[in-house]
Amino acid sequence: MVSFVIDGKNVQAEGGAMLLNVARQNGIVIPTLCAHDTVARSGACRLCVVEVTKGKRTRIVTSCLYPVDEGIVVSTKTERVMNVRSLVMQLLMARCPESQLLKDMAKEMGIEPQPSFRVETDKGKCILCRLCVKTCEDVVGVSAIGLSRRGKDKIVGPPFMEDSVTCVGCGACAYVCPTDHIVMESTDGRRKIWGxxxxxxxxxxxxxxxxxxxxxxxxxxxxxxxxxxxxVCLSCK
Ligand code: SF4
Ligand code: FES
Incomplete structure (x- = not known):
């Protein structure tokens, strides 16, 4: 076990436990988009940043990937933290102007969308967090989708954005997507997803x-x- 301070509160946790989890266990709310319990953390969204002082050094870290250590001092809501989160949020909103989730989160965080953040490529609602890709790969074991293209044109979907031949239609990607970007329709004994x-x-x-x-x-x-x-379905088993 290690002891440390988070937002002025003395806490104890297993050494190496991720800071985000320990914060949550202690009732401290840190906004997140790409942390999901079923897949390994990737640090893609950067929204979970906090400030950590270790010895004489203070720096901004992504709490979902930061292992707690003896004697660290963590602050989750300093001005610097809020500025970084605000910047991250502005960039995400500029990239995904259709996302209601981002708008709601920003409002809750007191962040107003700034017109100065230019939309380079409209990604619909996709924040490129790769949760869907990793779920398909690591949990389902199919690897039907991935990221294609480069830089600002990066996009998630089946290879070459053609109808996926390997997809089994399980919908795990749609369930895990934090922004509802993946459209899945189930009607009359048919499910439509990824074309x-x-x-x-x-x-x-x-x-x-x-x-x-x-x-x-x-x-x-x-x-x-x-x-x-x-x-037989799970309820009837
Ligand atoms: S489709 Fe959803 S889960 Fe997949 S990368 Fe985009 S936001 Fe993340
Ligand atoms: S939740 Fe930590 S980087 Fe997304």
Whole structure:
């Protein structure tokens, strides 16, 4: 265990625990966009910055990636921290002017969108956090989507932005996306996502459509479970 100070409060935590988690456990709210419990942290959004003093050195760090250490002094709401968060937010809003989530978060943080931040490339609602990509890769194990193009033209989607052949239609990317950028529509036994339509399987017991057939085939192949044993939804199991 290590002892340190956060916003004037003495706290204890396991050495190496991530600062963001420890702050949350102690009721301290730090805004985040790209931290999700199911995938490894990437530090993509930079919204979770805080100020850390270690010895004689004070610096701004991303709290989701910073391991706590004995004797550090953490401040989560100094003027410097708020200025950096405000700048990050302005850049995100300029890049994703359609995102209501960003507008709401900015309002909560007391940040007004500044017209001086030019929109270079409208990304819709995508903040390029890669949560969807990592979920598809690490959790689902499919790797159907990724980042393509470079610099300001960077975009998330299937390779060459063509209809994905490997996607199984599970929708995990849409669930994890913090800004609702990924459009997934499920109607009449069909699910549409990433330019493809997937046939849904109806539960053998209750008749409710519960998963795309391709996803069930993928699970069957990956786990060795016969497809016939995957024909009932979780509620009816
Ligand atoms: S689509 Fe969503 S999850 Fe994927 S990179 Fe963009 S904002 Fe992040
Ligand atoms: S939550 Fe830490 S960088 Fe996004």
């Amino acid at each position: 493809r339509a997937f046939r849904m399987k109806a539960c053998d017991t209750c008749g409710r459509y519960f998963a795309p057939v391709d996803q069930l085939k993928w699970i069957s192949k990956k786990t060795g479970t016969p497809l016939s044993e995957l024909s």
